[in-house]
Amino acid sequence: MSARANIAGMAFAAGAALWFTAATGGRAQQDGHASDFTTTEYFPGQKQVKTILSGAEAIPRTGGLLIIKQLKLQKFNTDGKLECIVTAPECIYDTKGCTASSAGPLQLQNGDGKFQVAGEGFLWRQTNSFLTISNQVRTRIENGATANIKP
């Protein structure tokens, strides 16, 4: 079985097709681990990319869980513009519930990087693109704008 097929099979397990619709690379090992993988989800009925998920390692666990290390999720809008990037050193992806969670750190930023968020502990609900950060939330907004001062 090719590496591509292995990764795809792992990710699609137990109905994870909502999350991944194609795997585009990486290396798979016989124990089911995968490394340096990237998967792409498309908007329904379109060739337009909706999300790109990549990781340094993916380790399957019982119950449809998948441990992903060095997670990077990129979300695009229908115009192809980058909406946001989510990164985390590690998380657990529940292929049944289509959620990702971790007690560790997470970073989020919008497409141009002017809205940046960091925090500890998170739950990502893929079905409605809803992210909860549980602790120590820190946001930095680059106003990009200007303060108006009378001369």
Next chain:
Amino acid sequence: MKRFCLIAIAAGCSLMAQAQTNATNTLSTPRGPTLINSDSADFDLTGHEATYHGHVRVDDPQMKLTCEQLIVDLPAAGGRVNHIVAETNVVIDFLDNKGQTNHMTSEKAVYVYKVENGLTNETVTLSGKPQPQMENAQGKQSGDVIIWNRVNTNTYARIIGDYHLIAYQHFSGAVAGTNSSAASTNSDAAAKTTRVPPDAVENTNPAVPPGQP
């Protein structure tokens, strides 16, 4: 000698004046980042909305804000934050263009930023019960709604509705029995209070409270 200065938010008072929400004749300078810290937060990436919960603190180049909940409309790439709602125990401190500290409290504050016809509008509207208050060295004012104009630094607030004014008395020189400078002595005990009936509609010039000649 004790010089008595009754400050009734005189005409030249920098405390408040008529709001002009259109910025004209201004220069633009880069503004630093805004930082938001909180206990937790929810991000609705479909609805493009962030909700911060618990011990929310906003550090902005122009102000400090604390509250219990803050809802931010997330900007698209290339855009900027243009709508924020702060709720529950909202406290805002900012320096005006004269370097004077201003302190505002309310149950709700709504920040709006928009550009129309080339003019920038940037306001913070305070409302809720108890009445929003705004205080600085000259006095304390409250009303049903306080609108703070963040664009025009010379005229920046308007009070609407049931209006209250406490104007602080200022003393120059030493106050008997203390070593403190009178200039730094501001207390409610030495204040003049003005209350205007609830049907007062709008106060566009706090120097003359609504209902007063």
